[in-house]
Amino acid sequence: MNAELIIFYLFSIFLIISSMRVVISNNPVKSAIYLVFSFFCSAVLWLLLGAEFLSVILILVYVGAVMVLFLFVVMMLDINLSEITSGFVKYLNEGIFVFIIMSALLILFFQNQFADTNKNIITEIIIISDSNTKNLGYILYTEYILAFEIAAVILLLGIISAITLTHKKKSDNKFQDPDMQVNVKKEDRIFIVKDEDSK
Amino acid sequence: MINFLYIIPEIIIMTVLSFVIVLDSFFSKNNKKISYYFVQLSLFLCSYYIIDNFNFLNKNTSNLYNTSIFSNIFKLFITLSLALILHYTYKFLQYFKKYESEYFMIALFALIGMMIMVSSEHLLLLYLGIELLSLSLYSLISFNRDSIFSSEAAIKYYILGAIASGFLLFGISLIYGLTGSLYYVEISNQISSLNFSSSEYTLHAVGLIFALTFILISLAFKFGAAPFHMWIPDVYHGSLITTTLLLSTVPKIAVFIIIIKIINSIFSNLYIFWADILFILSILSIIVGNVTAIVQTNIKRMLAYSTIANIGFILLGIFTGSIEGYKAAMFYTITYVLFTIAAFGLLSELKNGESPIEEITNLSGLNKQYPILAFIFMLLMLSFIGIPPLLGFHAKLFIIQSLILTSNIFLSIFAVLMTVIGSYYYLRVIKVMYFDNLDNKLSCISTSYITYLYVFLLVLLGLFPDILGQISYYSISNL
Numbered sequence: 001m002n003a004e005l006i007i008f009y010l011f012s013i014f015l016i017i018s019s020m021r022v023v024i025s026n027n028p029v030k031s032a033i034y035l036v037f038s039f040f041c042s043a044v045l046w047l048l049l050g051a052e053f054l055s056v057i058l059i060l061v062y063v064g065a066v067m068v069l070f071l072f073v074v075m076m077l078d079i080n081l082s083e084i085t086s087g088f089v090k091y092l093n094e095g096i097f098v099f100i101i102m103s104a105l106l107i108l109f110f111q112n113q114f115a116d117t118n119k120n121i122i123t124e125i126i127i128i129s130d131s132n133t134k135n136l137g138y139i140l141y142t143e144y145i146l147a148f149e150i151a152a153v154i155l156l157l158g159i160i161s162a163i164t165l166t167h168k169k170k171s172d173n174k175f176q177d178p179d180m181q182v183n184v185k186k187e188d189r190i191f192i193v194k195d196e197d198s199k
Numbered sequence: 200m201i202n203f204l205y206i207i208p209e210i211i212i213m214t215v216l217s218f219v220i221v222l223d224s225f226f227s228k229n230n231k232k233i234s235y236y237f238v239q240l241s242l243f244l245c246s247y248y249i250i251d252n253f254n255f256l257n258k259n260t261s262n263l264y265n266t267s268i269f270s271n272i273f274k275l276f277i278t279l280s281l282a283l284i285l286h287y288t289y290k291f292l293q294y295f296k297k298y299e300s301e302y303f304m305i306a307l308f309a310l311i312g313m314m315i316m317v318s319s320e321h322l323l324l325l326y327l328g329i330e331l332l333s334l335s336l337y338s339l340i341s342f343n344r345d346s347i348f349s350s351e352a353a354i355k356y357y358i359l360g361a362i363a364s365g366f367l368l369f370g371i372s373l374i375y376g377l378t379g380s381l382y383y384v385e386i387s388n389q390i391s392s393l394n395f396s397s398s399e400y401t402l403h404a405v406g407l408i409f410a411l412t413f414i415l416i417s418l419a420f421k422f423g424a425a426p427f428h429m430w431i432p433d434v435y436h437g438s439l440i441t442t443t444l445l446l447s448t449v450p451k452i453a454v455f456i457i458i459i460k461i462i463n464s465i466f467s468n469l470y471i472f473w474a475d476i477l478f479i480l481s482i483l484s485i486i487v488g489n490v491t492a493i494v495q496t497n498i499k500r501m502l503a504y505s506t507i508a509n510i511g512f513i514l515l516g517i518f519t520g521s522i523e524g525y526k527a528a529m530f531y532t533i534t535y536v537l538f539t540i541a542a543f544g545l546l547s548e549l550k551n552g553e554s555p556i557e558e559i560t561n562l563s564g565l566n567k568q569y570p571i572l573a574f575i576f577m578l579l580m581l582s583f584i585g586i587p588p589l590l591g592f593h594a595k596l597f598i599i600q601s602l603i604l605t606s607n608i609f610l611s612i613f614a615v616l617m618t619v620i621g622s623y624y625y626l627r628v629i630k631v632m633y634f635d636n637l638d639n640k641l642s643c644i645s646t647s648y649i650t651y652l653y654v655f656l657l658v659l660l661g662l663f664p665d666i667l668g669q670i671s672y673y674s675i676s677n678l
Contacts, residue, residue, distance in 0.1 A: 161335070165344070
């Protein structure tokens with residue numbers, strides 16, 4: 001057993017355990033941290049496959065940026081724990097049923113599919129340099145430029161719909177309009193009432 | 200590399216969109232409607248360039264992106280339908296003081312997503328197109344934030360849609376693992392070179408069927424076929440009626456095109472497997488849709504279940520696997536979309552008191568107050584049932600004909616029986632409109648000359664079904 005194989009099995013087991021803990025864990029903050037750990041484990045697996053650029057990106061973007069933001073949101077929201085965990089036992093039977101069927105099918109499929117074949121089916125990758133990053137950049141900006149642009153459009157859509165949905169003032173919101181506050185006149189505030197008795 | 204000349208329609212939409220996004224923030228509140236006119240302008244400009252594209256067609260402009268006759272016809276159809284839908288939406292939102300330019304921008308994003316779905320020749324691009332469309336639909340559904348139903352519908356659709364996208368991605372990744380490519384052409388070449396007899400399970404077939412099932416489940420969810428139909432009634436009910444109008448029409452064409460493309464150009468060799476899946480989906484959809492629609496009192500829910508039933512008929516056409524079946528399914532889809540736009544558009548022009556139409560009983564006595572509108576709505580309902588001079592009859596006829604041609608006699612009898620059951624809830628609407636007492640709160644929010652013209656054209660199209668038949672035959676043979 002060489003070192004590569006040991007690392008692979010070690011981090012695969014870590015990955016499986018931590019992914020399960022993401023779902024099972026009672027505390028949402030713990031779930032998020034387990035998610036961070038499972039991202040880290042898959043980054044290690046990618047590194048073993050030779051995809052060093054993607055694995056670094058996974059750690060930088062997901063662990064470094066996305067998950068930290070996510071943790072902030074989870075911590076700021078007041079999540080009722082008992083409400084989340086109440087459904088767990090209720091749907092456990094169905095969940096286990098689906099789990100068994102899916103995993104049986106998957107095991108059947110993977111045993112049949114990749115048991116005896118050892119051939120590399122992925123052909124014709126344009127390699128312009130030894131560097132992973134360079135190859136990825138080359139293929140992203142030539143062959144897949146359209147897909148790249150569409151991903152940008154999806155991000156723009158995300159920004160616009162998030163702003164539209166959150167920025168809209170609800171009719172029952174109590175908010176201050178600075179414009180109205182500045183432009184207020186004396187007549188809007190003071191009513192001079194003639195005192196009838198003093199006459 | 201892609202020749203950018205061929206994607207000018209998409210580029211135009213995206214350019215106008217970016218322009219409007221920036222410009223809109225400079226408009227004062229009263230001038231925001233200028234953005235709407237820009238959006239409409241972009242749609243017509245886009246359709247002009249799509250028509251222009253017919254002049255220099257090339258079957259394969261790029262491996263990634265197909266701008267053949269087939270995709271151009273449907274891009275044109277989707278763009279023009281969206282122009283009509285946005286017209287109704289604008290009038291509705293303006294009347295109920297819910298107008299926001301962002302609604303129309305997001306609708307344009309959805310249009311780009313659908314164009315990508317129609318043209319893509321690569322599974323990754325297909326996924327991106329579906330995501331673009333779904334994301335814009337989620338935000339359109341939750342647009343009406345004052346209503347709790349709207350948020351509920353959006354959350355439901357969002358979670359289920361995310362799961363369906365996960366299924367699609369899983370299927371795509373399995374296909375990549377098995378064939379080593381994501382291009383439709385190469386996958387199909389790989390599958391046909393496997394050379395397995397389709398009756399016995401070979402090693403490769405198991406994996407491919409696995410992937411095929413995942414992809415079909417995801418597409419059936421997006422289409423709204425029966426075991427995956429749970430979101431449709433809630434979402435149709437929860438969102439604004441014009442969002443329902445958008446949701447129930449153009450995306451269905453796009454999803455239909457993907458299903459027919461994936462089935463016809465990728466998995467054509469696996470006919471016997473996907474035929475079984477489609478068979479179950481279509482039978483369940485027709486039964487669930489027609490039977491459940493009978494007990495609905497909300498008109499949006501009723502039309503939602505009728506959508507499910509109609510989708511069952513479309514899948515029945517694809518199930519035959521013959522060119523006649525595809526043609527019939529395409530004819531049915533186009534007819535369904537055209538008539539649904541008219542039906543929801545007409546409903547969006549009516550109001551009950553100070554709120555939009557919700558219940559079927561809101562329509563009672565429509566004939567006494569607006570006889571023309573009542574007559575038009577009756578025509579639409581009769582077309583949904585399939586009464587002869589209207590287009591809906593020909594659509595159902597072609598489906599049943601294709602079933603008989605492929606010697607599925609029992610299925611065709613089943614389809615006819617289910618049509619009879621389905622006619623009950625359409626006829627009930629006609630009964631409410633014509634024979635019930637007038638509900639005085641019913642009124643019309645605007646003049647509806649465009650609806651008159653549109654329905655007149657639909658009736659004319661029903662008298663000459665050959666036009667639509669030729670178009671669907673032509674586009675299918677150029678697939």
